[in-house]
Amino acid sequence: MARxxxxxxxxxxxxxxxxxxVTSREMIKEAVSSALADAELTIRDIDAIVIGNMDHFESIxxxxxxxxxxxxxxxxxxxxxxxxxTTGATVAIAAYYHVSSGFFDRVLAIGFEKNSESDxxxxxxxCSDPVWDRFSxxxxxxxxxxxxxxxMEKYGATQEDAALIAERDRGxxxxxxxxxxxxxxxxxxxxxxxxxxxxxxxxxICPRSDGACAIVLAADGIAQKITxxxxxxxxxxxxxxxxxxxxxxxxxxxLVSMQRxxxxxxxxAGITKPVDEIDVAELYLPYTxxxxxxxxxxxxxxxxxxxxFVGDGHTHMGGKLPINPSGGVISTNCIGATALLRVAExxxxxxxxxxxxxxxxxxxxxxxxxxxxxxxxxxxxSSERP
Amino acid sequence: xxxxxxSVEPLTLKGQIAVPYTWWVGETGGRFMxxxxxxxxxLGTKCSSCKxxxxxxxxxxxRCFIDxxxxxxxxxxGVIQAYTIVHYGHPVQPAKPPFAYALIRLDGAxxxxxxxxxxxxxxxxxxxxxxxxxxxxxxxxxxxIDSFELM
Amino acid sequence: xxxxAIVGVAxxxxxxxKKDQIxxxxxxxxxxxxLDDAGLTIHDVDNxxxxxxxxxxxxxxxxxxxxxxxxxxxxxxxxxxxxGTFGAFYGLMRVLSGYKATIVVAHYKGSEGDINITTNGMFxxxxxxxxxxxxxxxxxxxxxxxxxxxxxxxxxxxxxxVKNHGNAKNNPFAQLPMDIxxxxxxxxxxxAEPLKLLDCCPISDGAAAVIIAGEDIAxxxxxxxxxxxxxxxxxEEYFLGDRDLSNPVALREAATRAYAMAxxxxxxxxxxxxxxxxxxxxxxxxxxxxxxxxxxxxxCSLITKGITVMGGKLPVNPSGGxxxxxPVLVAGLARLIEAALQVRGEAGARQVKNADxxxxxxxxxxxxxxxxxxxxxxTK
Ligand SMILES: [Zn+2]
Numbered sequence: 001m002a003r004x005x006x007x008x009x010x011x012x013x014x015x016x017x018x019x020x021x022v023t024s025r026e027m028i029k030e031a032v033s034s035a036l037a038d039a040e041l042t043i044r045d046i047d048a049i050v051i052g053n054m055d056h057f058e059s060i061x062x063x064x065x066x067x068x069x070x071x072x073x074x075x076x077x078x079x080x081x082x083x084x085x086t087t088g089a090t091v092a093i094a095a096y097y098h099v100s101s102g103f104f105d106r107v108l109a110i111g112f113e114k115n116s117e118s119d120x121x122x123x124x125x126x127c128s129d130p131v132w133d134r135f136s137x138x139x140x141x142x143x144x145x146x147x148x149x150x151x152m153e154k155y156g157a158t159q160e161d162a163a164l165i166a167e168r169d170r171g172x173x174x175x176x177x178x179x180x181x182x183x184x185x186x187x188x189x190x191x192x193x194x195x196x197x198x199x200x201x202x203x204x205i206c207p208r209s210d211g212a213c214a215i216v217l218a219a220d221g222i223a224q225k226i227t228x229x230x231x232x233x234x235x236x237x238x239x240x241x242x243x244x245x246x247x248x249x250x251x252x253x254x255l256v257s258m259q260r261x262x263x264x265x266x267x268x269a270g271i272t273k274p275v276d277e278i279d280v281a282e283l284y285l286p287y288t289x290x291x292x293x294x295x296x297x298x299x300x301x302x303x304x305x306x307x308x309f310v311g312d313g314h315t316h317m318g319g320k321l322p323i324n325p326s327g328g329v330i331s332t333n334c335i336g337a338t339a340l341l342r343v344a345e346x347x348x349x350x351x352x353x354x355x356x357x358x359x360x361x362x363x364x365x366x367x368x369x370x371x372x373x374x375x376x377x378x379x380x381x382s383s384e385r386p
Numbered sequence: 387x388x389x390x391x392x393s394v395e396p397l398t399l400k401g402q403i404a405v406p407y408t409w410w411v412g413e414t415g416g417r418f419m420x421x422x423x424x425x426x427x428x429l430g431t432k433c434s435s436c437k438x439x440x441x442x443x444x445x446x447x448x449r450c451f452i453d454x455x456x457x458x459x460x461x462x463x464g465v466i467q468a469y470t471i472v473h474y475g476h477p478v479q480p481a482k483p484p485f486a487y488a489l490i491r492l493d494g495a496x497x498x499x500x501x502x503x504x505x506x507x508x509x510x511x512x513x514x515x516x517x518x519x520x521x522x523x524x525x526x527x528x529x530x531i532d533s534f535e536l537m
Numbered sequence: 538x539x540x541x542a543i544v545g546v547a548x549x550x551x552x553x554x555k556k557d558q559i560x561x562x563x564x565x566x567x568x569x570x571x572l573d574d575a576g577l578t579i580h581d582v583d584n585x586x587x588x589x590x591x592x593x594x595x596x597x598x599x600x601x602x603x604x605x606x607x608x609x610x611x612x613x614x615x616x617x618x619x620x621g622t623f624g625a626f627y628g629l630m631r632v633l634s635g636y637k638a639t640i641v642v643a644h645y646k647g648s649e650g651d652i653n654i655t656t657n658g659m660f661x662x663x664x665x666x667x668x669x670x671x672x673x674x675x676x677x678x679x680x681x682x683x684x685x686x687x688x689x690x691x692x693x694x695x696x697x698x699v700k701n702h703g704n705a706k707n708n709p710f711a712q713l714p715m716d717i718x719x720x721x722x723x724x725x726x727x728x729a730e731p732l733k734l735l736d737c738c739p740i741s742d743g744a745a746a747v748i749i750a751g752e753d754i755a756x757x758x759x760x761x762x763x764x765x766x767x768x769x770x771x772x773e774e775y776f777l778g779d780r781d782l783s784n785p786v787a788l789r790e791a792a793t794r795a796y797a798m799a800x801x802x803x804x805x806x807x808x809x810x811x812x813x814x815x816x817x818x819x820x821x822x823x824x825x826x827x828x829x830x831x832x833x834x835x836x837c838s839l840i841t842k843g844i845t846v847m848g849g850k851l852p853v854n855p856s857g858g859x860x861x862x863x864p865v866l867v868a869g870l871a872r873l874i875e876a877a878l879q880v881r882g883e884a885g886a887r888q889v890k891n892a893d894x895x896x897x898x899x900x901x902x903x904x905x906x907x908x909x910x911x912x913x914x915x916t917k
Contacts, residue, residue, distance in 0.1 A: 002635040023412040023663060026445045029453075043451040054598070055591035055618070059407045061658035064619060065902030068775050069448035075790060077770040078907060079627065082591065082618040084598035090615045094627060101633035102539070103768075114410070122405040127597040131399050131559075238613045243561075243604040260611055372598050387557040396556040403595055409662045419663075440779070442664045448774055468685065468782060470677035471730040476653045479669030487674050487729075489682070489778050498778025500665055512685050529667050 004220035004386060005099040006230030007351075009039025010344040015180040015211035015332045018116030024058055024212075028070035028112050031212035031337075035108065036072075038353075039216040039226055043072035046216070047104040050079050050095045052087040053112050053336030056123035071110055083240065084127060085284070085371020087111060088213065088340030092379060093236045095217050100233075105219045111340035112212035115333070120208050127372070133245055140286070141205060143245065145197040147374075148289035150251035152199065155304035157292055159199050161311065163190035165291030166203055166330050168316055173327025175317075175357040180209040180332040190288075204288040211334035213341045220385070231350035234364070235268035235380040237261040242373040257376040258297035258368070265378040266299070269386075271364070274299045278380075280349045280359040281315075281323045282342040284370040285330065291315075291323070298368070298378075317359070325349065325357040339369030343379050350381045411526075414445040417457070419526040426520045428531075430495050432456040441495040442528075461493035462518040463537065468498070471507050480529055486510055490534060504533045540917060541632045542755040542762035545575025545640075545748035546874040551712040551862035554648040555742040560594070561606040563744035564642050568607050571640060571746040576759030579608040582748065584636045587616045588624035588643035588866050592655040607642045607746075620814070621745065621870025622899030622909035626768050628749045638750035645864040647740035659903050661776070672816075672903065673737065675777060677729035679904040680819040682782040684731060687834035689819075691731050695722035696840045697818040698735045698860055704847060705857025707887035710871075712741050712862035722818075731819075738816035738863035745870045747877070763877040766894070766914045767799030772907035780904070788827030788898070788908040796829075799912035801894075804829045805844075808912070809892040810852050810879045812872035814899045816859045821845075824898060824905070825853065847889070855879065855887040869899025873911055880915045 011034030013019075019027055028051075036042060049071050051064050060066050064073070064080035071078065083090040088111035095109035121139040128137035137143070151157055167187050173179035190203030216226075223230040239257040262274075271277045283298070285291045292306035300321060301309040309315065315323040324330075326345040329338055346365035348354050363384065369377035411419055414431065421427040431454040432439045433447035441460045446453045469488040472479070479485070481504050488510075489498035501518075503510060516534040524530035547570035549563055558566075564587075572579060585607050589599040596602065600616030607614075613636070617624035621643040628639035656672035683689065699719055705711035717735060725734040755762040771794070773787035774780050792804070801807045811828070815821040822836020830851060831839055839845045845853035854860075856875040859868045876895035878884040884892075894914045901907040 002633070018410070020410045021413045022445070023410060023415060026412055026414070029446055029451075052618075056403060056405055056597045058409070058662075059405065059658060060662065061590070061592040061655060062619070062902050065659070065772060065775055065906045066661070068772055069444060069446050072448075072451050073772050074448040074451075074774055075771060075787065077791075078772045079623050079770065080618045080901075081615055081627070082598070083600060083616050094615060094630075097627070097630040097634045100635070101630035103630060103633070117409050118407050119405050123403075123597055126403050126405070126595070127601060129602070130401050130596065134401070236613075238615060239611060240600075240604055240609060240614050241611065243601055243606075264613075373601055373604075391557050401595065407662070411663050415663045440776075444776075448779070467778075468678050468682035470674055470681055470732075471727075472674050472677070473727040473729065474673075476669065476671070478654055478657050478666075478671070480667065487668070487670055487678055489678060489782075497776065500668060500670065500776075500778055502668060512681070527667055528664050 002100045003102055004232060005096050005217055006223035006232045007215050007347040008218045008223050008226040008230050009035045009216035010347050011035030011038055012178050012213040012341060012344060013211045014178050015209045015334055017209065019210040024112060024114050025067050025070035028067050028110060028212045031214040032072055032108060032110060035214035035216050041216060045106055046072060046108050047106050048077040048098050049073050049108045050081055050091050050098060051110040052081045052091040054084060054087065056126060057113050057115055057118050057335060083372060085335060086339055086369035086375050086377045087336045088338055089343060089369025089377035089379060090238065092215060092340055092343040093238060096233050096236055099217050099219050105222050107217045108214055109217065109340060110214045111337035113334040113336040114210045115208035115335065116210050128245060137245060141200055142197045144287050145200045147251050148199050151289055151293045154252060157307050159191060160187055161307040162204060162288035162292060163187040164310055165288040166190050169324045169328040169330040172317060172325050173331035176326045179327040181207055200287055206286045206329045206333035209332050209334040211337050213337040213344050215344050215347060229351045229383060231347035231381040232385050234382045234386050235265035237264035237378045240372055240375040245373055255294050255297040255374060255376060257374055258294055261376045261378045262298045265380050269380045275321055278321060278364045278366050279362040280325060280365045281321060282326060282345040282367045283323055284339050284342055284368045285328055286370060322359050325354060325359055339377065342367035342369065346381050350383050414443055418443040422530040423524040423526040428460040428462055428492060430458045430460045432458050439494060439496045441492055441497060441499050458494060460495050463515060464490045464492035466512050466514050466516055467491050468512060469510050488534065490516055501531060502533045506536045509536055539633050540752045540764060541629055541749055542764045543747055543877045543913060544750045544755050544758040544762055545571040545577065546877050547571035547574055548710045548745045548871055548874055549743055550710050551741045551743040551864055553712065553740060560602040560644045564603040564644050565606040567744045567746035568640060568642055571748050574760060575748050582608060582638045582640045584612050584631055584639050585609040585614040586624050586628040586639055586641045588621050589616060590618050590866060592658050593645060593650055593865060595650055603642060603644060607640060619901045620899035620909065621866050622873055622897060622911060623770060625747055625870060625873055626770060626909055629765060629768060632749050632751050638748055638754050640746060640748050642746045643867040643870045644744040645867045646742040647864065648742050652740060674729045675903045676817045677732045679782040680731050683819055683823050686783040689837055691723060692719050693837040694736060694819040695719045697821045698722050700840055700846055701854050701858045701860045704855050704887060705861035708856045711857040713739055732817060736818040738859045741862045741864040743864035743867050745867045745874055747870060747874060761881050761915060763880045763913050764917050767795040767912040769794030770909035777904065782904055785823060785827035785905055788824060788905060791908045791910045792828045795910040795912050801912060805851055808851060808894050808896050810855060810889040811896040812854055812856060812875045814859050814869050814872055816863050818860060821853060852889045855884065855889055872899055873897040876913055880913055
């Protein structure tokens with residue numbers, strides 16, 4: 001029978017635009033060491049490791065075998081899971097199955113990226129099909145911009161509505177010592193920032209960061225001995241709906257993968273009223289419009305209601321469902337770690353270790369991953385053993 | 387294969403992933419490379435727990451999972467542990483075939499050091515001593531050592 | 538461990554260059570055939586693991602190429618970047634975590650990339666990549682270390698190539714069935730000493746799929762379930778110079794764990810047939826030593842004594858192994874599939890008599906840095 005699983009420790013690097021002082025392998029070790037310290041474990045306690053990143057951001061083939069000095073994988077089982085932007089979430093979910101299946105009791109999940117080492121857009125473009133799509137696909141920003149204009153057209157959302165998402169997340173990042181961009185940004189700043197692809201301006205999108213994140217997962221019975229407050233997995237759902245970009249252009253349907261993954265995840269967790277039952281959300285929002293459109297798809301509010309929902313302050317710290325107390329992806333984006341950071345930050349909230357970014361009395365926290373071809377992954381963590 | 391495909395030349399599309407990379411060597415690797423470049427010296431690091439001396443210098447010992455603080459001077463000569471004479475050429479290689487790759491146990495180190503041997507290939511044997519030949523123009527890469535030569 | 542079984546398998550013929558099929562075509566074929574083999578429909582499979590590598594495919598998020606073809610629409614799907622034995626292990630974990638059935642698909646086209654560059658990418662960018670070392674030249678270093686240590690001659694490892702290419706004649710999926718002699722191997726072109734052309738695997742295109750399911754589904758499937766008795770993986774150090782290349786310690790550890798799970802005390806007595814991943818001839822004896830089938834250094838004598846040949850006590854690679862077709866990543870899954878066919882008694886002309894317990898092995902990284910070992914059996 002499947003075992004219950006909890007996160008018992010998290011670790012991350014201080015995220016920066018570039019880390020000249022360390023290689024990827026050395027940077028990974030910082031996150032792993034910090035996660036082990038958080039769980040008060042040593043590497044000897046770890047039974048297996050799952051690691052992921054995006055190969056073409058560092059041009060390292062087989063990072064599972066490359067990284068062992070830093071991951072702690074010498075003479076241990078290690079596996080690499082890679083699914084683009086969602087990698088961090090799929091790594092966490094793979095680690096969850098490592099434990100849940102009964103094979104391993106204590107497992108490390110690691111995500112990292114050194115975006116400073118390559119041309120991020122040049123690498124991302126190669127995710128499109130070489131024969132059919134690559135000549136026309138110009139990277140993440142234009143494809144997201146297309147989604148944004150569709151949303152604006154349909155619901156009359158304004159650029160200022162979207163800018164509020166970045167103002168909120170960048171404000172939250174002021175409370176997170178690990179965040180990459182710790183400078184407040186106002187709606188006016190964002191409106192004045194250079195236009196990249198209408199309606200996306202520089203202030204609307206995530207940065208490129210160097211960083212790593214690691215979490216420690218443990219099985220029921222062991223988790224409780226490691227920490228008094230484990231963050232229990234209540235749900236793990238993955239929907240990588242599309243293979244072709246052309247299949248995903250009916251933006252009026254919303255982010256279908258998020259709708260399906262959240263439906264699955266809520267069913268697993270027994271959640272019927274997300275806004276009431278979820279206390280905090282760490283969402284993979286790589287650009288501001290995602291903070292409007294996708295919170296409708298995840299069921300925090302109805303279609304077209306996001307501008308008002310956010311504008312009313314419900315998703316700010318102190319609101320009824322704070323989103324991204326960490327500052328989110330708009331403040332920190334080391335891509336292979338980004339979705340794992342969402343899971344780690346959700347765990348931090350459940351474990352009550354958020355310090356200045358802590359939301360009070362968190363019972364249920366939700367984390368998402370986004371990537372690939374409009375793909376969504378969802379993890380729900382809880383202070384209550386399911 | 388359908389009859390149609392047999393009757394035509396199947397189409398292909400040429401391409402390559404042309405992403406430029408700039409890898410940070412890091413502080414530990416940087417000190418190693420700077421010593422090669424500036425002083426023709428090979429540096430290792432020693433693990434305080436298992437006492438292994440690693441070369442090239444590593445920041446952490448994978449066996450013990452601890453960072454290493456102690457720097458050790460490693461000799462620029464040592465013994466061939468394993469080798470292969472390569473007979474195929476490829477643009478990624480630093481020499482025209484035939485040339486050899488060798489794992490060399492440098493004096494003062496506890497692990498093998500991977501590099502190339504370009505001359506006297508007919509005499510190569512495990513156990514023979516070799517010495518590093520540095521390039522005159524050095525830029526801070528592993529190829530600041532041009533190759534190792536039989537002593 | 539709860540019970541889980543391999544209930545469906547499929548491969549397509551491995552070829553030097555598949556001109557008529559893109560990744561999605563190959564994966565669609567093996568997905569459909571594995572479902573037919575199991576007597577299931579795509580609706581019976583509730584999750585998917587794909588296996589691919591962004592370097593080899595020349596594509597970031599290489600799993601995207603096959604998401605539709607493997608039936609991943611609206612399902613929990615993920616991608617293992619590594620050998621198929623690792624991907625299948627993840628598929629198994631999902632079944633033991635409560636999923637009904639996982640389909641694991643792997644694809645690879647060696648014909649489309651430059652294997653020297655992509656495998657040069659396995660090596661450290663700071664210290665090793667400029668040296669131009671790749672999968673072939675690093676393997677040759679390992680061969681040299683292994684053979685020097687134990688006084689193994691080139692003729693000894695050449696026997697592996699002779700045996701496996703000969704076995705491949707019985708495998709309709711193999712790319713290189715060949716009648717060759719030790720002399721042919723010895724006379725073949727030098728690649729990287731001591732390896733010659735016929736000591737090396739070919740470049741291959743191909744795909745494969747397995748379906749893994751729990752007891753409930755397994756009972757309903759068309760074919761005899763092949764039960765998973767033990768699986769384990771383990772990784773050793775990264776820098777070649779840090780390792781003892783002549784002693785596959787990670788494989789030894791993975792095997793020890795897998796045997797413990799499966800209750801295997803004496804591998805050569807308890808295991809009836811083995812499929813190991815040997816892209817280079819010397820790897821088969823070295824891996825057999827790591828798997829505990831003989832003493833260190835005695836791997837080649839297993840052929841000489843007739844133990845690992847067809848009809849011997851422990852036939853190894855009745856399929857012809859990776860020497861006869863090496864679609865990287867897929868090749869490990871192919872080992873597992875071939876082992877499963879042996880357990881089912883469906884291996885046709887390459888069937889080992891009364892095979893009930895089989896071993897499959899695959900690896901990631903240079904010189905077999907990270908290994909995965911499976912023990913499967915017709916007995917629950
Ligand atoms: Zn040590």
